[in-house]
Amino acid sequence: MSELGRFQDAFVTALAGRTAAPITAWLPDDADQPPGLAVYRNTIAKGCVDALAANFPTVASLVGDDWFRAAAALFAAEHPPASAALAAYGEAFPDWLSRFPPADDLPYLPAMAQMDRLWTTALFAPEAEPLAAEAFALAPDVLAAARPRLHPSLAFAGFDSGLPGLWLAAREPEPGEMVLADDPQGVLIVRPHDTVRSRLLDRAGFAFLTAARDGASLGAAITAAAETDPAADLAALFAALIADGVFSGLDLGDPT
Incomplete structure (x- = not known):
């Protein structure tokens, strides 16, 4: 693997682990916790929350913006995106909601998320001409x-x-x-x-x-x-x- 590739892998690990330790080899001696990492983390976290709100609009409308964004931030911390494309992000969100204690009083919520997910899956499915x-x-x-x-x-x-x-x-x-x-x-x-x-x-x-x-x-x-x-x-x-x-x-x- 090239030097750039090793740095990119280490950088992703540093973002996910919320520590600069994986990239210390590329940092100046006096930069144990570079503030730029927090900027990147916050940008990624906001992108994930925004993507979940777009992909699960029914859930968001039923629980309200504050509740949804707080839950989405916790989900994103546990389930970081596997790719840079967030259009279909949130495959595990319905199952996650079924185990999320604050949703215990909202037993319909995982099913709402499941149907939102089916809608998103249909939206991004391959094209095909339907039979007449x-x-x-x-x-x-x-x-x-x-x-x-x-x-x-x-x-x-x-x-x-x-x-x-x-x-x-x-x-x-x-x-x-x-x-x-x-x-x-x-x-x-x-x-x-x-x-x-x-x-x-x-x-x-x-x-x-x-x-x-x-x-x-x-x-x-x-x-x-x-x-x-x-x-x-x-x-x-x-x-x-x-x-x-x-x-x-x-x-x-x-x-x-």
């Missing part, structure tokens, strides 16, 4: 045997209560009264073109997407949806998913 309805105009047996490829931006999750509805309401420009429903709900997030879309996902839709994600054929995925909710309108469900742009490919199988 015409792509599914196949003979019934061929269509049933086909295996769908889900759009790379698609994210979905299921919850035991109405947390997705609460999350969607909190993300409105002017949130009204937010009520946590008792019934299980799912959320679907996808970015088929330039805009991330989010909506509630019912049990049948969640079962269908789970089966498709696991490699099932369209016929098997539809069967999973029907078994989960026998009253579901399967034609409407499938049409809605196509309109959402959740499919990016279709691998035709052998109908026999």
